[in-house]
Amino acid sequence: MIKFHNVSMRYPSGYEALNGVSFALSKGSFYFLTGHSGAGKTSILKLIYRAERPSGGAVLIGGRNVDQLTNKQLPLLRRSIGVIFQDYKLLYDRSVYDNVALAMEVAGQNPDHINGQVLRTLESVGLRDYTHQNPISLSGGEQQRVAIARATVNRPSLVIADEPTGNLDRDMGRRIISLFQTLHKQGTTILLVTHDTDLVKESGHPHIEMVDGEITKMPKSACLMEDS
Amino acid sequence: MNPTPDGFSTRSLGGKKAVSRKGLLSKKTGIIKRPSSVKRIKATSLEGGKDVTISKSFQLRSLQRAWNRFHAGSLSHWTTTIIIALSLTIFGAFTLLLSNANTALEQWTGDNLITVFLEESVTSFQMEEIKNKISKNPGVDQISVVSPAIAMGRMKNMLGSEAGLLDNLVENPLPYSIEFRLNDKEYEKTANLAFQIGSWLGVEAVSYDKQWAEKLAAVIHTFRFIGSVLTLLLLTAVALIISNTIKLTIIARRDEVEVMRFMGATDSFIKTPFIYEGVLQGLLGAVGALLLTTLLYWGADGATTELGSAFGIFIELHYLHYDQLLLIMALGIFLGLAGALISLSRFLEI
Known part of the structure; x- marks a missing residue:
């Protein structure tokens, strides 16, 4: 599902975030991406939903080179990926419901279908009673769940999350990871960025470790085969 | 509903029980497809590269959000609307003046x-x-x-x-x-x-009596020229002011734009609410201009009637014609649209 072929990335400032990164994640897998701050984890996520473009190599999602997508094709790729940002990126000028419904509106979903689907998704993350509240009045954990609901309401095949437990206490962190595990059981491919190695060990899912823009450790299952 | 260790509902994420992901990855395009159970308004494909159809509900919601921002009393929006109203009032007053002068010349009722x-x-x-x-x-x-x-x-x-x-x-x-x-x-x-x-x-x-008629015709011609130049300058300034207001709105809402971009919003989906805002400003400005022009007409009509009676002649001003009223409305909408499009093309990179 996700393949990185010798990917390099340099920011306009000249900072080299990634250097010859290669890995492959199969459909339905669950991986953590770990490493210290500045290791290049977030850059990898940004390349997946093409918030950034590689300066070298190729990023393939579902066999398609992301960098070669046209401006009209790009929205279709992004709709197939659920992105959860470290700072949630919730919109505080509207309710929890509207935040989640926006993802369905963006995807051009049938308006008759939106209401039921949004409520079901909010129920699944335990926020059914918070529908009309403004996200700003919610706790960090609750906001994170709104972000998860928004990212999954269109039932994407791939969900990527940047430090989804970074701002939460250990207990809430576990509950959030549990939500991702539920998604994974439904067949969704998950890629979570975290620096919390304890949480990774506890979950039992494989992880790819990064240091200074390079992969230093990864399971065999994530290695890119020569012929792939 | 079964309890789970995470304490949340056991209903699967996405709202329905887990479905097989078989076949979700298109062999042809390599792009992940959504399950068929999720209804769409219009199917889109990477090959076709078609824009997604914006739902009627979205159009209404966009319009409602644009209106809500007005209702909330955003100062820049109201300032721009007032500027549009005043500028179009100047245009309306010129039109009223020239239209009445033309009529006077055409209906010139000397002995002939x-x-x-x-x-x-x-x-x-x-x-x-x-x-x-x-x-x-x-x-x-x-x-x-x-x-x-x-x-x-x-x-x-x-x-x-x-x-x-x-x-x-x-x-x-x-x-x-x-x-x-x-x-x-x-x-x-x-x-x-x-x-x-x-x-x-x-x-x-x-x-x-050609001297009188020719002089009046020359005055009308001069006024028409000055009015056209002044109107053109004013309307250009108004379009730029609207553009600046929309620019400020884009900056204020860059988070929303960014989130929508990463959720897969199309160009038109992101731009539509901004276009509505511009059009709404233009429309409200035009309505304001018509109200002001009407007040101006009432005032001028009363004054000229009094002046005429002092000289023993009957003078009655006529109001703007329907096509002139429509022109002012259309100008307002056009200005709002033009301002929004200028701003979007310059400041909104999708």
């Missing part, structure tokens, strides 16, 4: 007496021929030949007590003339006919 002065050498036969020729023109009425003696009598009447000055003349210097009235009061037609008659053989000169 035209006097054709004949050359001294003209014979009675030629005089009759000219008279007949004039009579053939549509609208010609009360045509008569004025002899030099009659003309002299009229002049003496005009001079009144000073008429004795004319007694010393050895012979009557006044020529024969033909007088007639033209029923068609349109200035252009009168001027054309006078010009035409003036070129005939035996005609010395043609006189009508």
